[in-house]
Amino acid sequence: MKKAPLSFFNRPALIVAKELLGCFLATKTADGIERYMITETEAYIGPHDQASHAFKGRTKRTEVMYQASGTIYVYLIYGMYNMLNIVTDEKDYPAAVLIRAVEHNGLPITGPGRVAKHLHIDRMVNAKLLGKEANLWVELPAEPIKRKVIKTPRIGIDYAGPIWSQKQYRFLLTK
């Protein structure tokens, strides 16, 4: 299995979000390398995206979204759940892809909170670089995926207004 180069992420978030489907999140454990196939993503595409945290500008929390592509962005929501994102695009351009669901040995893990919990991902890895500074990286599938891709509006962003809340920036693999 081939590790995704950091250049994979140095592209528009919409492209990365689509291409991450079928890729694997990989982490090293005592039992070896565990791989989780990514089955659902969402793109947050820039400073003008009203659904994005970066819409309010550069703050202590959003600073990581402006860092180099391949940087990990993890934040806490509702005081309970960690959300795993991967920064995309050029440095100083705030964009990221949220990992919303994976599959492990054919078993689905749906919902971003459950994904992070299952992989033991928390804010300790926030602002770390995939593979270099964190025990987490992405691997590319050996063969192109055969499953179909569905697009829908993003989840839980009604605050983003009528235009941005309806953009079809969520991508899922069908069964």
Add this chain to the structure above:
DNA sequence: AGATTGATCCAT
């Protein structure tokens, strides 16, 4: 449908 939970951001 309602509770949960705490970091973050902005207005008072």
Add this chain to the structure above:
DNA sequence: TGGATCAATCTG
């Protein structure tokens, strides 16, 4: 400095 808000999930 307080208080609303939140890229969600669990239980009834």
